[in-house]
Ligand SMILES: Nc1ncnc2c1ncn2[C@@H]1O[C@H](COP(=O)(O)OP(=O)(O)OP(=O)(O)O)[C@@H](O)[C@H]1O
């Protein structure tokens with residue numbers, strides 16, 4: 444940066460001459476005059492971003508924090524020798540950033556050269572410090588040629604903020620939230636949270652491989668789909684309905700989705716929500732980059748009764764989109780409140796959210812609740828079949844088909860005949876107390892055979908009852 448450096452060298456001399464000329468002037472006025480003269484002769488612009496805005500109690504400036512993260516991740520900063528590391532709350536690892544007085548030359552923006560400086564100023568010793576952080580003033584300064592002014596302000600700096608936010612999101616400790624009962628709500632504590640550390644991921648999730656791949660592709664397309672959603676005029680969110688019998692991996696899938704996307708999880712307990720207003724408030728308080736989950740939606744609240752109500756001929760509208768329950772909205776949680784939660788106007792605030800419902804009884808849900816567009820993807824989590832078993836065998840026993848060819852063949856046949864949940868299969872494959880993989884597989888074979896016997900007996904019994912009842916009907920008809 445030829446001319447800027449020349450100016451930097453000249454500034455002290457200029458300052459000295461000015462000092463002679465401006466004897467008696469206050470220090471602040473003198474600095475102002477010096478900077479004005481330097482800026483007048485220079486073809487470079489500098490923008491300063493302080494750590495705190497005018498109101499220190501509002502916390503660190505989002506812009507400053509985003510720049511800090513952007514620079515910590517930028518290739519341009521690789522050559523910087525002096526770094527500093529801090530433990531910041533809610534981060535997985537120490538946050539490393541560029542240390543004070545370092546210069547970073549950034550050529551990442553269409554070849555435009557920008558110079559970043561991390562700077563700290565200490566107020567003169569006669570100032571009384573009575574607020575936290577007042578003892579020093581940190582700021583970033585970016586310098587660039589004035590012909591790039593519009594590009595830098597309108598395009599580059601917003602990009603810096605966006606990239607910085609992504610870096611922060613990737614480094615933060617993700618959280619699992621649950622809603623507090625409304626009688627305990629204060630201004631900030633409507634959700635409680637703990638660190639989200641579920642180890643589930645898609646490689647250990649046992650299910651049909653093609654369905655799994657389809658879901659992963661769908662999620663990844665969603666994650667980078669901001670532009671697409673804006674183009675088609677849709678809010679940036681996606682609904683998933685996970686349905687299937689108990690123990691088939693619905694909750695595990697939610698954890699795998701959150702881990703795949705790097706999102707927080709909001710586990711919404713609907714039974715603790717008194718009315719639609721509370722539900723809306725809860726939604727507004729969720730952050731973007733999150734998965735919002737309602738487990739066992741069929742059991743959560745009596746949403747199906749609304750459907751029964753609407754089916755009565757006296758009602759004018761049907762299909763669940765109606766607002767005919769809005770009168771109840773202040774006192775009750777209603778189906779239309781939940782529908783609004785998913786895709787009403789309020790649901791569009793913030794964006795980048797996945798909404799997941801789980802249920803054991805898909806057929807009992809109101810069709811309006813799960814129609815496409817609301818629940819964009821319906822994913823069936825089914826009993827364990829052979830492909831899923833192979834994943835579990837690899838997870839739990841680290842074994843493959845060719846190592847235990849015969850046992851795998853037997854299990855494949857049995858899994859085609861018996862419905863056993865992946866949770867039950869996994870239980871048989873746990874090494875706990877068992878000696879080796881062979882013993883675990885044998886335990887599973889025995890378990891499957893037993894289940895098959897029970898299923899056959901139940902079928903025979905059911906058939907006998909049908910025959911019995913048919914016999915009675917014949918006798919009654921004959922009479
Ligand atoms: N598809 C699967 N892949 C891997 N592990 C599974 C799978 N399904 C179940 N499991 C194992 O079984 C346990 C129970 O599964 P999970 O809680 O995900 O089932 P669920 O479908 O949510 O059941 P419920 O309907 O009762 O809530 C999990 O801890 C997991 O270890």
Ligand SMILES: [Mg+2]
Pocket residue numbers: 693694695738801
């Ligand atoms: Mg579950």
